[in-house]
Amino acid sequence: MLEIEHLEVAHGDAVAVWDVSLKVRPRELVTVVGPNGAGKTTLIDAIAGLLPIRAGTVRLDGSDLAPVPAHEVCRHGIALVPEGRRLFPAMTVEENLEIGCYARPARKLRSQSLERVYATFPILRERRRQLAGSLSGGQQQMVAIGRALMACPRLLLLDEPSLGLAPQIVDQVFEVVAGIHAEGVAVLLVEQNIVQAFAIAARAYVLEQGRIVAEGAPSEVAQDPRIREAYLGQSG
């Protein structure tokens, strides 16, 4: 459903993503792993329309996303969980979630979606009147994911959901991601945390310095010496 070909993205004159091609099929969970600074966030922001595309194409169900402004990308069924959560800290949990269904088609399903999010994250129902900024990091991550789900996406973009979380909480977050995928949502998961990401993904890409250096089934990619090289600078 998502097809990226020869994508090039830059911040000003600093090119962060070079010639990246990748695919996400319907209902598929795909992960892009890579060390810090490899261009993962740039890649996902470009898909979400937050960064201009310098070259190449991003297509959703065959139609080009390049001319679609960022606030309309969500109408095409794509929702982004940004790196570092980026909640509205001075709004309550429920208000944060409601922002997620701001676009018209999703707004009609507001109460159903809210029910669904609360069923997935019971703790958020308890905390719904609390300010988002006062939650723990793990709970904030749940709100961020919940907010994306409110848009009833067909494709969920997740940018490093494990960042800054304690290991036990990371486990919970990955369980939730696997659960969302099981409900039929396609997921593009960008992660640094290889082991966890590979455990739930059907296919994996390795990004290094803005280029895809390996791809395939996680079990194969995991054995690829280029992973070690990308992360540790040496294969031995």
Next chain:
Amino acid sequence: MSAPRLPPALGVVAAGLALALVPALKLPAFYETFLYLVFFWVSLATSWNILSGYAGYFSFGHAAFFGAGVYTTATLATALDVPFLWTLPAAGLVAALLGSGIAAVVFRVHGVRGELFGLLTLALNTKIDGGPGVFLAAVPIPTLFGAPATTLYHLSLAVAVLSAVAALAIYRSRWGMGLFAIRDDEDVAEVLGVPTYRYKLVAFGLSCFIAGLIGGIHAMFVTYVTVAETFSVGLAVDAIMMAALGGTRFWYGPALGAVIVTSLTQSLTGGESAILNRALIGAILIVVIVFLPDGVAGGLRRRRRRAAVSPGRAAPAARVEMPREPARPQPAAPVLACTDVKKAFRGLQALAGVTLEVRAGEILGLIGPNGSGKSTLINVVSGYYRSDGGRIALEGRDIARLRAHRIAGLGLARTYQIPRSFRRLSVVDNVALAAMFGGRGLGRETGRGLARSWLAFTGLEAKADALPDELNLLERKFLDLARALASEPRLVLLDEVLSGLTLTQMTDALALVRKIRDRGTTVIFVEHIMRAVLDLADRVVVLSYGQVIAEGLPRHVMRDPGVVRAYLGKAYA
């Protein structure tokens, strides 16, 4: 620019003396009043610009300080029978004290910048009494050279000259350069050694002093002082408009704007079309701001530059030789020693007790997965954040509680992942600023000379007079580096110098880092591109979850099971 030019300060004083003779011509009273108003606005707009234009802190509360002067003179002269001339210094001082007092509080609050500062100053414009106003008609005005009105003319002229000379002196000074740096990027200025708090405070105080002084004079001019007239926001808005029209970047900009606007107002208003004409002035202002973002003065300068582009350029400051390699400290003493350094943000423990040592003359690679605390550590060491606990010693001296500019003065400099140049200072001035405020505290000309040497060292010599926006990413990174080096640090912290560079650019950058170390400067660099780390670092320290999990020779450390686990997970270890 062929004829030798009069020094501007002399020009201002000469113009002042010439204008002082105008009353002797016995022109109709109208001209004296008109010129009085010009001087009045020149003083107000120029004084506003000393804080708001130079340092970028937009104040809408200038009327409050002006008003403090007005009421000081009014009260002293009527209720306490103080002679008028004696009330003037008091008017200036009361305004300056009020301003500095407010500034001392406001500038301590970290978040108060930009619009917030503007709004806060707006709140200052409260009406202090709702009374009937003060009559000053009975207060005697000493006659110096003619009628009492002429005395006010001379006094306001004196204040206008004083404010223009002050604005010029600051513009040319080390202090002025510091204020410009604050306007462009206050955090970076602080890290380069600019005492930002003190500089802003003094600029605010001086700005208020002049406003109070002219306020005291104006009290006698209007002779009937009311709160509503004195403390109007409109007064500040007019001063801002004049400064913006003339050009806030230039010392003479506000004065130019004041002359233009006052003349236009005088010739266009009056009669029934007053409001229409006021709108016309507004329209002129909009046109100027859109087409001349740096004001009329900026437009004039641009034309002059274009005219003098090739041969007539002013000779660059003579190059000043770089100091020899800094004397290497005793190898036994570490340059930097962190002991159990902690920092938490809202419950997230970014640094959970970091202990590490950096040895003299080494290149230390600081690495770790995303969110492991590398940037936090750099920010804590350079003084941008204050640590929650632990000791940080730079050459044996505890710096954990010092402000960033003090740490810079002790020999620490840094660069940024995304280069943070002062956008409105030329490349050479960006570097000169560091030479002036870091380390030895040089004057402006010596600083520029030294800056040229550092630009040559980093290969940017040809771009010395360009603005940072005209450089490409690699050049901006090198500018950041040249700026860090110009403060002659013993230790530089490089935050991801390589990110965003192409492969050839990376080779250049790596060579430069080696060259820096070869001069005897100790280097810490944060980097994600592991091949570069292996290539460049003498030693690496690995952070994970805010703690040091390994340190040692690069190739050994990268095989350490704990490190492999941190980067790749248990399965790989």
